[in-house]
Amino acid sequence: MALPEDDPATASAEAVAEAPLVEAPADTVAGEVVLRLTDLVKTFPGVRALDGVQLEVRAGEVHCLLGQNGAGKSTLIKVLAGVHQPDSGQVEWRGEPASFANPQAAMKAGIATIYQELDLVEDLSVAENAFLGHEYRNFGFVRRGRMARHTRQILSRLGHGEIPPGRMVRSLPAAGKQIVSMARALSHEARLIIMDEPSAVLAHDEVGNLFRIIRELTAQGIAVIYISHRLEEIREIGDRVTVLKDGRTTAANLPARDTPTRDLVSRMTGRTIEYVFPDRPTDDSAGADLLQVEGLTRTGEFADVSLSVRAGEIVGIAGLVGSGRSELLETIYGARLPEAGTVRMDGKVLRPGVGAAVRAGMGMAPEERKSQALLLGEPIYRNVTLATFGRYARLGFTNAAKERAEADRIAETLELRPRDVDRPVRTLSGGNQQKVVVGRWLLGGTKLLLLDEPTRGVDVGARAELYQVIRGLAAQGVGVLLVSSEVPEVLGLADRVLVMREGRVVREAAAGELDENTVLDLVMAGSLMEGAPA
Amino acid sequence: MSDATPTPTATPERPQLPAQSPPVDPAETAVASNKAGSGGKLSWWRGDGGDGAKRNLGLIGVLAALIVVGAVTKPDLYGDPNWVWNNVLAILQLASVVGVVTVGMTFVIIGGGIDLSVGAIVALAGVWCTTVATQSYGAGGMIFAALAVGICVGLVNGVLISYGRLVPFIATLAMLVAARGLAASISNKQTQVSSSTFINDIAARKVIGIPILVYILGAVVLAGWVVLNRTTFGRRTIAVGGNPEAARLAGINVRRHTMLLYALSGLCCGIAAIMLTSQATSAQAAMANLYELDAIAAAIIGGTLLSGGRGTIVGSLLGVIIFATITNLFAINGLSIEAQNMVKGGIIVAAVLVQQFQFKSVTRLLARNRVTTAT
Numbered sequence: 001m002a003l004p005e006d007d008p009a010t011a012s013a014e015a016v017a018e019a020p021l022v023e024a025p026a027d028t029v030a031g032e033v034v035l036r037l038t039d040l041v042k043t044f045p046g047v048r049a050l051d052g053v054q055l056e057v058r059a060g061e062v063h064c065l066l067g068q069n070g071a072g073k074s075t076l077i078k079v080l081a082g083v084h085q086p087d088s089g090q091v092e093w094r095g096e097p098a099s100f101a102n103p104q105a106a107m108k109a110g111i112a113t114i115y116q117e118l119d120l121v122e123d124l125s126v127a128e129n130a131f132l133g134h135e136y137r138n139f140g141f142v143r144r145g146r147m148a149r150h151t152r153q154i155l156s157r158l159g160h161g162e163i164p165p166g167r168m169v170r171s172l173p174a175a176g177k178q179i180v181s182m183a184r185a186l187s188h189e190a191r192l193i194i195m196d197e198p199s200a201v202l203a204h205d206e207v208g209n210l211f212r213i214i215r216e217l218t219a220q221g222i223a224v225i226y227i228s229h230r231l232e233e234i235r236e237i238g239d240r241v242t243v244l245k246d247g248r249t250t251a252a253n254l255p256a257r258d259t260p261t262r263d264l265v266s267r268m269t270g271r272t273i274e275y276v277f278p279d280r281p282t283d284d285s286a287g288a289d290l291l292q293v294e295g296l297t298r299t300g301e302f303a304d305v306s307l308s309v310r311a312g313e314i315v316g317i318a319g320l321v322g323s324g325r326s327e328l329l330e331t332i333y334g335a336r337l338p339e340a341g342t343v344r345m346d347g348k349v350l351r352p353g354v355g356a357a358v359r360a361g362m363g364m365a366p367e368e369r370k371s372q373a374l375l376l377g378e379p380i381y382r383n384v385t386l387a388t389f390g391r392y393a394r395l396g397f398t399n400a401a402k403e404r405a406e407a408d409r410i411a412e413t414l415e416l417r418p419r420d421v422d423r424p425v426r427t428l429s430g431g432n433q434q435k436v437v438v439g440r441w442l443l444g445g446t447k448l449l450l451l452d453e454p455t456r457g458v459d460v461g462a463r464a465e466l467y468q469v470i471r472g473l474a475a476q477g478v479g480v481l482l483v484s485s486e487v488p489e490v491l492g493l494a495d496r497v498l499v500m501r502e503g504r505v506v507r508e509a510a511a512g513e514l515d516e517n518t519v520l521d522l523v524m525a526g527s528l529m530e531g532a533p534a
Numbered sequence: 535m536s537d538a539t540p541t542p543t544a545t546p547e548r549p550q551l552p553a554q555s556p557p558v559d560p561a562e563t564a565v566a567s568n569k570a571g572s573g574g575k576l577s578w579w580r581g582d583g584g585d586g587a588k589r590n591l592g593l594i595g596v597l598a599a600l601i602v603v604g605a606v607t608k609p610d611l612y613g614d615p616n617w618v619w620n621n622v623l624a625i626l627q628l629a630s631v632v633g634v635v636t637v638g639m640t641f642v643i644i645g646g647g648i649d650l651s652v653g654a655i656v657a658l659a660g661v662w663c664t665t666v667a668t669q670s671y672g673a674g675g676m677i678f679a680a681l682a683v684g685i686c687v688g689l690v691n692g693v694l695i696s697y698g699r700l701v702p703f704i705a706t707l708a709m710l711v712a713a714r715g716l717a718a719s720i721s722n723k724q725t726q727v728s729s730s731t732f733i734n735d736i737a738a739r740k741v742i743g744i745p746i747l748v749y750i751l752g753a754v755v756l757a758g759w760v761v762l763n764r765t766t767f768g769r770r771t772i773a774v775g776g777n778p779e780a781a782r783l784a785g786i787n788v789r790r791h792t793m794l795l796y797a798l799s800g801l802c803c804g805i806a807a808i809m810l811t812s813q814a815t816s817a818q819a820a821m822a823n824l825y826e827l828d829a830i831a832a833a834i835i836g837g838t839l840l841s842g843g844r845g846t847i848v849g850s851l852l853g854v855i856i857f858a859t860i861t862n863l864f865a866i867n868g869l870s871i872e873a874q875n876m877v878k879g880g881i882i883v884a885a886v887l888v889q890q891f892q893f894k895s896v897t898r899l900l901a902r903n904r905v906t907t908a909t
Contacts, residue, residue: 333783335782335783354782354783354784354785355785355786355787357785358784358785359785364783366783371777371779371780372777372779372780372783373780373783374777374780375772375773375776375777375780375843376776376777377776377843377844378772378776378843382769382772386773386780386781386784386786387784387785387786389766389769390766393765393766396765396766396767397764397765397766398764398765398766398768398769400764440784
């Protein structure tokens with residue numbers, strides 16, 4: 001039960017861990033497959049969140065899960081944690097088919113999850129959080145002393161004996177809260193610990209401590225599923241990598257240290273199928289400058305961004321999650337206030353606020369369709385006219401007949417399926433929901449369309465249609481500013497491409513002058529590339 | 535490592551896209567939906583979605599059941615058509631004041647908020663319009679004072695909530711306490727008698743056999759229905775309550791609209807204050823006690839979603855009438871108010887349970903539909 005003395009991983013762990021971190025489950029053999037997922041499918045109304053996921057996790061390994069936002073990582077975690085039940089596919093847990101009806105069942109089986117937004121009760125103490133739901137009890141009375149002792153023991157083994165078990169969680173810094181989350185996992189004698197972006201809230205030196213803890217856990221034969229966007233972390237801590245995209249496993253069990261960065265990123269972002277992009281106009285048909293952005297800055301999000309979009313031109317912004325691209329788009333749209341810089345439409349400086357931007361002719365399809373763009377329970381036509389219903393109104397009275405007719409026309413142009421504008425938007429598929437959001441801005445007056453990840457969660461057929469729609473808009477003289485994680489999409493659709501990294505525009509060129517690898521190198525350069533064999 | 539999905543062929547080139555010229559492509563769209571092209575024809579009186587209408591049918595069923603209970607317990611009374619007609623009017627009159635308040639409350643709740651201060655606003659407006667000074671301006675001055683006080687207090691709520699970013703529950707709870715305090719201070723805790731015969735006649739008189747209070751309720755409900763279902767204000771209310779972020783990104787001024795919703799609720803309270811003052815021919819700081827709870831309860835059993843974005847005026851009206859009918863039923867049977875309140879509590883729970891069940895079965899049905907019809 002003691003730590004193997006000669007394990008290099010634990011040797012690096014200084015002298016803090018004088019005792020084994022946890023009682024390793026006696027029946028766990030290192031290297032044995034503890035978890036195997038086959039063809040896992042989970043659908044929600046309107047979206048296939050998981051669409052055939054394969055995953056194999058061995059005891060004692062750190063298995064990294066890589067994927068863009070919306071690739072299905074969160075859903076996958078929730079299936080493993082018993083929050084969601086899969087529609088189909090097999091979950092094999094320690095050699096036997098398993099299904100976790102609820103989070104308690106998953107925990108009891110030995111799967112502990114540390115969520116990104118830590119699920120701690122802020123106004124309970126450290127010990128109460130660690131043992132939340134399985135407190136030591138005597139006839140209904142909580143045995144506070146024993147709980148505190150055990151918590152202190154776990155904390156000191158985590159290298160944080162200085163955290164008092166009686167302290168309120170609210171008063172702890174982010175790193176401390178994470179330690180408490182981990183203590184909770186250990187209090188359950190977990191065999192598999194899932195960590196969802198654990199480093200996102202940590203400072204650099206705290207990440208080192210986190211890694212030390214993870215190494216000690218794996219040395220005990222505990223398996224860890226580690227989710228992070230930071231490739232350099234995956235190289236440092238990970239053993240194997242599985243890549244998800246659009247709810248599917250695009251690569252499984254790649255060696256974490258030796259797989260070229262470019263391979264990982266292209267499997268994360270790249271096309272899984274050849275999309276057919278509409279042809280660009282042969283002549284330079286773009287008109288005068290429509291949008292001019294100068295020196296736009298928001299601390300911590302993006303800095304000194306200048307760009308312009310001409311009428312009839314599609315400008316694409318390529319960049320990874322966290323490169324500041326979505327924030328930039330929202331700031332141009334007036335939904336966030338810039339700290340410095342100006343946004344001009346048709347040469348006139350925009351006043352702050354979304355209302356002014358819309359009046360000046362801007363429209364936006366935001367990144368999160370459901371939470372930012374749609375009234376899910378309302379009929380399609382009301383969603384299509386959400387920004388324009390006032391224009392059809394007379395004396396404040398809405399003209400529902402006209403709205404439905406206009407929405408029906410949009411539905412026809414965009415080939416919405418089913419084409420019944422009275423249906424609640426909730427019942428549409430992801431692609432059709434996106435058409436509703438884009439269609440909203442086709443109703444007259446929109447001169448500049450801002451599209452944030454327009455094809456996320458959109459199936460293949462609908463994608464091609466959306467591309468046609470976007471190109472068609474440009475052909476009518478609408479300027480389009482497009483943000484996408486998918487480099488081929490930006491290169492295939494846009495006339496001109498800006499590459500963003502860490503809040504700055506690092507390259508601007510005509511789409512024809514760039515290829516996917518060049519852009520990927522630019523996007524991944526800097527901190528993400530450090531120590532990574534390219 | 536990846537999948538073997540075949541390369542999709544793009545739809546034929548059609549770049550001359552949207553706005554002006556809808557391209558005709560019947561071959562593809564015909565398959566899409568058998569209801570295509572349903573846009574255009576629309577009765578002005580058409581309700582909004584069968585969902586709410588079905589729910590209201592349920593409420594009418596409850597109402598019918600209550601009437602049956604009445605008829606069974608007091609067959610002699612219900613046998614007399616004259617008495618029945620007068621009883622219906624009595625119920626409507628009983629429902630009128632709370633009904634007006636509930637219309638405002640329904641707007642606030644659909645818009646994603648809550649207004650706990652309605653009872654206190656009614657009291658403050660009632661007291662304000664019956665001070666000696668206000669009464670010296672005559673009935674017109676009194677009505678103006680009540681409406682103005684209602685709107686102003688509502689605006690204060692609205693400003694605190696939308697620009698001061700207070701939680702609606704807290705802001706209106708504070709207003710509940712403060713407005714009653716102000717009302718008590720203005721009236722010096724005395725009952726202020728209204729000497730305006732015009733005001734007092736509102737509750738006393740009938741036109742074509744129907745009390746004026748019932749007309750006022752009818753007018754407010756009708757206006758509320760039209761505003762919610764047929765105006766941009768109503769559409770914004772649903773958008774702001776259903777998904778504030780989506781409303782904001784669509785260019786709707788969410789804060790201003792939220793503020794206006796509370797002003798509207800205040801206006802309804804002002805109207806209710808005149809009605810209540812007229813009924814009692816006086817006003818005092820303790821009047822309209824707990825109206826906020828009656829109004830919220832009526833809106834909820836009427837199917838208004840407490841989280842916002844969904845609700846109907848007709849449902850709220852039915853909710854108010856159901857409560858008034860229960861009160862009436864207990865009164866004619868000579869039962870205590872205590873028993874009455876217990877039954878009301880039970881009805882609230884039962885109504886919400888039934889609605890949850892309905893809602894779940896509806897969404898399940900739609901989800902099943904989606905699989906068969908969506909792309």
